[in-house]
């Protein structure tokens with residue numbers, strides 16, 4: 588009987604422990620630095636700094652997100668890219684927290700946004716959300732923010748250019764428990780052919796399709812969606828994805844495939860399961876470096892030293 592009481596007592600402590608840790612971790616922003624080297628990057632973009640935000644899900648870091656804004660300001664980025672899911676698409680939920688943050692940032696930095704599954708859900712289910720999505724995008728565009736819905740733009744510096752696309756894939760690719768195969772031609776259908784040689788960044792919310800993004804030819808994919816897998820277990824990674832995959836292959840951090848690289852942000856907020864264990868909200872800080880194809884990793888190290 589004593590053993591049973593102890594067992595019940597200790598198993599009750601597990602959720603208390605998880606929610607206690609989560610309550611603390613969810614408020615702690617962690618800056619994650621990434622250095623990307625590419626021979627396709629024009630010299631004029633060497634050392635460019637990008638802050639990447641994803642999956643805010645209406646989270647607030649201080650009043651009016653002032654702690655998050657301060658953390659971004661400290662990094663003084665050349666661009667802010669946004670990977671989607673900035674709010675929660677549920678009836679009655681607001682888009683004001685996300686728009687207020689992005690509009691404030693746009694006063695100081697160029698901000699370029701792409702959609703996640705939550706923005707897309709709000710956009711297509713008009714019988715539920717009315718014009719809430721259109722109003723949100725209009726507010727951002729009026730503040731000078733570039734909004735990419737399956738669209739590609741050119742970023743220019745001193746006469747040189749790179750490409751940036753915001754990908755918006757269908758709801759079928761976000762099903763729970765299923766990874767719907769993506770047809771070879773799907774990305775070309777949405778974005779057209781990748782332009783040969785030019786460095787091309789793809790904002791693609793769902794990281795599951797990294798092999799398809801790599802096949803299309805993206806030099807750098809910026810992704811989110813998985814919230815780091817909620818609970819991160821050392822040596823195993825994130826426990827579960829929003830599509831209910833246990834230990835998903837692409838959960839957080841840096842990946843490479845066929846010359847393409849992907850950075851998956853652990854995101855900033857949570858929804859539905861408000862859990863983060865060993866999984867602090869992420870502010871991704873990405874530096875781009877040109878590396879000629881003849882340079883090895885030694886050359887890369889030298890370049891970092893020169894830039895610092």
Ligand SMILES: [Fe+2]
Nearest residue numbers: 672703704812
């Ligand atoms: Fe998502």
